[in-house]
Amino acid sequence: MTTSDPFSSDPNDWNFRNAGVDIPIDPNLIAALAKEFLGSYDRSAGTEELVLSNAPSFPEGLSPEDPNRFVKSGPSFSFLEETRAFVNPSSAIQITDPFSFHPSLVPSVELSSGNFDLSYVRNDFPILQEKVNGRNLVWLDNAATTHKPQSVIDRLSYFYKHENSNIHRGAHTLAARATDAYESAREKVKQFLNSSSSEEIVLVRGATEAINLVAQTWGKKNIGKDDEILISWLEHHANIVPWQILCAEKGAKLKVIPVDETGQIILSEYQRLLTPRTKLVAFTQVSNALGTVTPVEAMTNQAHSIGAKVLVDGAQAVSHMRVDVQAIDCDFYVFSGHKVFAPTGIGVLYGKKEVLDTMPPWQGGGNMIQDVTFEKTVYQAAPFRFEAGTGNIADAVGLGAAIDYLNRIGMDRVAEYEHSLLEYGTTQLLRIPGLKLIGTAKDKAGVLSFVLDGFKTEDVGRYLAQEGIAVRSGHHCAQPILRRFGLESTVRPSLAIYNTCEDIDALINALFDLIGGRTSGPL
Structure with a gap:
């Protein structure tokens, strides 16, 4: 039985949906995990509900009634302070889908220091399952934008389902939840940097x-x-x-x-x-x-x-x-x-x-002020004085989830893996006749800009797109540095943690096809 809810009505049929593959899971193990992380799991009376007696009431690990959830030196959100009096700390919250309620509890691989399970990381990004022109998507346009792991997508969905509100001064529970989520994201950025x-x-x-x-x-x-x-x-x-x-x-x-x-x-x-x-x-x-x-x-x-x-x-x-x-x-x-x-x-x-x-x-407006009269305005201290108006609340929360995701992997591990991928890509690209790498500094991150003799960069990009390979062709909003090398544009494959040597191999084979030299050196 396949279900998005791991707690189906029949314990013998419990499965977890992972990248479209049904993986049987021991129901006793799930129940034990649920009890440890979420509180007590109760299937009595025909219900399928988790009682969160020991868990935080929303994903950021803070509760609306927590008196310390704001930055202590931040502004006073007085309406929100009054809201706390109406929250009952002892009340249990019941939900039917624990994983959508708390996206950080979606089962994830344990990454030991010596074993990087890249295949699992790829599975975390649903868009990588897309087909383009009948081929698997190869995304090598990460310097333009990166894709989003399921945990970030889930976190955004959770916000709009359970927390959506303007922040800081709403006299109600959802405002408290949204404020907590937003300020928690700020704290995660602080730690990340x-x-x-x-x-x-x-x-x-x-x-x-x-x-x-x-x-x-x-x-x-x-x-x-x-x-x-x-x-x-x-x-x-x-x-x-x-x-x-x-x-x-x-x-x-x-x-x-x-x-x-x-x-x-x-x-x-x-x-x-x-x-x-x-x-x-x-x-x-x-x-x-x-x-x-x-x-x-x-x-x-x-x-x-x-x-x-x-x-x-x-x-x-x-x-x-x-x-x-x-x-x-x-x-x-x-x-x-x-x-x-x-x-x-x-x-x-x-x-x-x-x-x-x-x-x-x-900018002037709401949220960045302490007091306004027609004669003068008193501004909030930093950082709030620079955040006029309604901020991008949900996507700030999504940023916090993305930081959580990277922290689970570890940025040192990311750097080490991407460096090895960059070295492999550099070596393989130099096998292509007529290809010249642009930017060969000893210390580089995952960018592999190149030009190809006899081909316009836009034609190379268009051909690769037909093969399901996404790269950037153009000036990359950095015209002066390209002109430093006598160029107006390059083809720019760029790497991220979910890329593989197979992605680079697909690029190399497509370039050999383009120049008509596949028999001289395909991978």
């Missing part, structure tokens, strides 16, 4: 909005005529255009740190460009076009030595490696959730608290 406080985490729409926020607040306040902002040749347009706008408005100068023939920053030139007029250095941790990993700690230290602030664009880094903002010592760090297996439309600005506290608000 190793920030010293959740007050340093501003939830925004993405890395682009985060950079613009810094430019329009800290930048407008601190950048003046003839001041200098340094960026690198590696930057995404999102880390170029906001600074161009600011410099044009303020009469400041934008300077560019050059890169060498491998695509790595030339540190001696960077040092030369730093002057007493340098107020900000903004650069990427990982190039989205080349995969270059920049020396963030050394560059930050050098910038601080002359009194400049540092913004690091981590959009392409957070899914590939462990990030520690305290070790980097950057003043700002930004990333987008959809690059790290979370939903679109949610992102993060990290800022040192002492820096955020000096910055004026960017």
Whole structure:
């Protein structure tokens, strides 16, 4: 019997649905697990309900009646405080589907330190079962966006089924639940980046909005005529255009740190460009076009030595490696959730608290105020003063679930696996006659940009799409760095934790087919 509910009416038929395969499960084991993690499981009187006597009442591990569920130094949400009095802590909640109620309890593989079960990881991403032109989807467009594990999809569904509300000031239980879920996501981001406080985490729409926020607040306040902002040749347009706008408005100068023939920053030139007029250095941790990993700690230290602030664009880094903002010592760090297996439309600005506290608000409206009269407005402290209006609550919760998922695997394990995959992909691509890799820095993340003699990049991308292989062909919103290499576009396969050597083999075989040389070296 196949069912989405592991507790069917007949204990002898209990099965768990896993990637479309029926796996028989010992009912006694399930009952024991249910009791340990969820409380008491009671099938008496013909019911199929779990009584959550020992478990939290919603997935974030916090309950509406928990008096410590808010950031202690955050604003007072007085209406919500009054709501607590109406919650009965002793009441048990009954549900019929424990796994949809608490997505983190969906059975997952235990990943021991020496055994990485990649096949299970692939099964966590339902979209990878898609067929494209009759072929299995091979997703190598992860630098554009990553896919979402089932746990993130389930968490979003749970939010809309059980928690959906605006946050912080609603005088009812769902507002408390939604607020808990949202603020729990902020805390997870804080831990993920190793920030010293959740007050340093501003939830925004993405890395682009985060950079613009810094430019329009800290930048407008601190950048003046003839001041200098340094960026690198590696930057995404999102880390170029906001600074161009600011410099044009303020009469400041934008300077560019050059890169060498491998695509790595030339540190001696960077040092030369730093002057007493340098107020900000903004650069990427990982190039989205080349995969270059920049020396963030050394560059930050050098910038601080002359009194400049540092913004690091981590959009392409957070899914590939462990990030520690305290070790980097950057003043700002930004990333987008959809690059790290979370939903679109949610992102993060990290800022040192002492820096955020000096910055004026960017947008005005609800949620970022303490008090408003017609004469003046008193703003909330950071981070709330930068979160005007109704935030992207559900997708923030989804970001928290994505972080939970990565934490289960371990970012060190992710980095190690992807590095081996990158080395394999590099070796195999160099077997293709006429193929040239663009970006060959020694320290790289999972990007394999290339051009192919005799073929336009868009034609290569179109051919691969016909084979069910998704790559990006174009300028990747990083035109300056491609032009540094005399190009307007490249083909860009990019890797994530769910990719395999078989994915790369499919790419290689398709490229051999394209150039008509399959018999000379297929895999």
